[in-house]
Amino acid sequence: MxxxxxxxxxxxxxxxxxxxxxxxxxxxxxxxxxxxxxxxxxxxxxxxxxxxxxxxxxxxxxxxxxxxxxxxxxxxxxxxxxxxxxxxxxxxxxxxxxxxxxxxxxxxxxxxxxxxxxGTATATPKSAEGTVEMIRHTKIARDTAVKSRTQAMVTLKALIVTVPDELREQLQGLPKMTLIDRCAGLRPGPVTSVLASAKRSLRSLARRWPDLDEEIKDHDRLLSELTTQQAPELVDAFGIGADNAAEVLVVVGDNPERIRSQAAFAKLAGVCPVPASSGKTDRHRLNRGGHRQLNSALYRVVIVRMRFHQPAIDYVARRTSEGKTKKEIIRCLKRYLAREIYQMVKARTEPASSA
Known part of the structure; x- marks a missing residue:
């Protein structure tokens, strides 16, 4: 180098x-x-x-x-x-x-x-001064809100298991939204008994969930606007959507020209095949390196396409008839998807670079 x-x-x-x-x-x-x-x-x-x-x-x-x-x-x-x-x-x-x-x-x-x-260090850092940095900020807030919402529901259901019998029998088995409405409407009164403290805690958790849900929807609206503004063709691609597009854009950064080729992008995403040959055996294995969140986003898109996208369905059928396993087919589809996404990102930067 x-x-x-x-x-x-x-x-x-x-x-x-x-x-x-x-x-x-x-x-x-x-x-x-x-x-x-x-x-x-x-x-x-x-x-x-x-x-x-x-x-x-x-x-x-x-x-x-x-x-x-x-x-x-x-x-x-x-x-x-x-x-x-x-x-x-x-x-x-x-x-x-x-x-x-x-x-x-x-x-x-x-x-x-x-x-x-x-020459062992040659990478250009992300500029973090444009729309993609705004997407990163919004996505961090959204992801933490999603975790908190999930934790609130898990804690609510776990607490119901240990509350007094008369309260537990009223709440167990209810659908999620019915359970939230029922707990949010509890009237604990003065906290002078175990029953009152249980009602107070359940009400607090139940009222936290809608607030977090509304916050997540607000973040989703902003993410949709920003990703569509930054890369509309990426958002509109089959199975990608605003959330996966945001993950891609955050990894690429505001200066995507720093990723020099589609092979470099595939390596960054951890979807390039790794040689695992020895002697007369000639094979490649799954790459377990790269950016794991981006790799996960590509996996989600591939799973959607394998179920609903006809070209992907036909590809799976053909490769299965050739003796490929499902894991190997997914690896190949992720590699093709990385190439497709890189071409979209590259097309977005070409007018600016030619100017």
Whole structure:
């Protein structure tokens, strides 16, 4: 793999940054691998400016390699990008490297710089400055609300099992919405008995569920608007819809050009086949890497298409007659779906890139 710094003369440097919540630690390394200096700065705009000015003292800065550009390093990556600096996303060091060299913030920052120098770190971080970032925020709020709604219902039904008999006999076996309405209308009165405290707790849980349900519907409406605005052809594709489209867009980011090919997208989604051949055996196995939420979204779309999409139904029948298992067929369909989605995403970015 070629490094962005290959054959550069001395006098040019790269900066590695170990990011944290309150303090970032940076190390400057020249193009022949010599560490030139270390600094720690605060995680605000003043600290980012201080880091940039400090790094410029050592020569021409060719790039910043930063860990955690999607979390603690998001603010730094955004600031550097807006000020014309090249930012490279660096993975956490391998455990074997940490056992050999030890663990500290300057060591991690130096490892980040050396990963850029060696060309092992080349990924462009997501810009997180457009509609897709708005989708990500909304989806996080929606997903947590869905979990809370489910937890409220599970807790409500579990509590009914242990309440006094006269109350349990009234509530057991009721349909979900009837149960919520019945519990929400309970009148506990003064909490002076076990029965009263049970009614109060059941009423609290039951009234929480509709509030969360309304919140989820509000998030769904906004997600539908944002995803349709960002990628209408992706939302309209068979079996995808707004929720799965949102998952795809969040992984791709506001700058999808950073994903260089459909094979790279398939690897990111964990749907590219992995060679598992040995001797006379020539086969591939399921890829268990990649972004698991995106992989799960592709799986849901494939399952829908296998049931209701005629081309997918015909494909399943043909591959089954060839001796393929259901798991192998799903793997193949996920790979085809990844190619289809990448073409949609690529088509969306072509006009902007040609301009």
């Amino acid at each position: 070629n490094s962005i710094l290959q054959a550069e003369p001395i006098g040019k440097v790269v900066v590695g940054v170990d990011t944290h919540k309150y303090v970032h630690t940076a190390v400057v390394v020249d193009v022949v691998g010599g560490a030139q200096g270390t600094i720690s700065v605060s995680t605000d705009r003043g600290g980012y400016g201080q880091l940039d000015a400090w790094a410029a003292q050592f020569g021409q800065v060719l790039g910043f390699g930063a860990e955690g550009t999607g979390s603690y390093g998001a603010g730094l990556a955004s600031w550097l990008r807006r000020h014309g600096r090249k930012v490279v996303e660096v993975n956490r060091p391998d455990r074997r490297v940490r056992r050999q060299r030890g663990k500290s913030d300057p060591i991690d920052a130096e490892n980040a710089a050396r990963a850029v120098l060696a």
